Structures are given as structure tokens and as C-alpha cells.
Amino acid sequence: MKFCSDCGAPVEFRIPPGDALPRHVCDSCGTIHYQNPKLVVGALPEWGERILLCKRAIEPCYGKWTLPAGFMENNETTAQAAARETLEEACARIELGEMYTLIDVPHISQVHIVYRARLLDLDFRPGVESLEVALFDETEIPWDEIAFRTIALTLRHFFDDRRTRSWSFHRSSIGPPAKP
Ligand SMILES: [Zn+2]
Secondary structure (H helix, E strand, O other), rough: EEEOOOOOEEOOEEEEEOOOOOOEEEEOOOOOOOOOOEEEEEEEEEOOOOOEEEEOOOOOOOOOOOOOOOOOOOOOOOOHHHHHHHHHHHOOOOEEEEEEEEEEEEHEEEEEEEEEEEOOOOOOOOOOOOOEEEEEEEHOOOOOHHHOHHHHHHHHHHHHHHHHHHOOEEEEEEOOOOOO
């Protein structure tokens, strides 16, 4: 950030009095521009034995598969965000279930949350951010083509829980990807 989004004056990056971390500070209007982690919220829509995945039409990870998910908007609940993203990316209507995974991703300052969900009908199609939307059973999951590690982890929990018929909420955190 170089300029104040409130008044347009140049900002300085420094530790404000009484604070512990450097912030973008506007000395013109006095605003301190805090930057905080972002929430990414999605759904894991089920249709019988199969689950719905979207093939991404945008970067990052263009062409890879993911659950419908995206950045939470202001003034909505996490549940609303999950349903909205599913409608936007897969044009699919769902009945939302329980919150299923919450994964901290501190190296990129994000928290990823996925809800379980039941697909209400088969009238889905790719939204503008998707190339393709399809249902997969466990044997068909393109594990090497999953866009994000948090999504792959959520899918692994799902199939493990389904196999053992012991559903629970999974909270974890992941670090930076290992260097190749
Ligand atoms: Zn300002």
C-alpha cells in the first residue's frame, strides 16, 4: 500500500504507538490501515456417493479441480459464503450441512473453511470462474489435479470419515509447501 485509501495521501509503514507490528499509517487523516487474514469458505456438495468439483477457469491453478470456494464477502455469514460460492462457480443449489474443516494457512494469512452440503438437484453447470463442473466418486477423484492442499486435505478427511462412518469436525493448519 502506497497511498491512503481514505484520503489519497502517501502512507508510511511503521509501528504505531502502543502497537507491536508495523502498519500502513496515514499521517494526513490519521487512519491506520490494518491488514488481517482472509477467510476462504467453500462447500463439499454430495450427490449420493459422488461429490461435486469445479475445474478452475482462473488463476491461480487454472485448469485444476477444486471444491466450490472463495473469499468471504463483507456482511455475510460463512454459511452464506459457502452457498454463494457454490451458486457462482457451479450454478448449483445446495442444502448446507455442518462446518467440516477449518484449516489455518498462516504463511499466506488465510483461513480455509469447508462445509458439508447436499446437492439439491443435477441442474448445475460451470459459472464464469469454472471451465467444467462434474460429479466424482472416490475412485475418480483427480488427486494429482486438485488445486489447493487444503481442498485435497478436506477430500481425504471426507473419504476417510465416510469409510469409517465416523464424521467429525477437522481443524488443522498447514505450512508452506515443501521445496521441490
Ligand atoms: Zn489518509
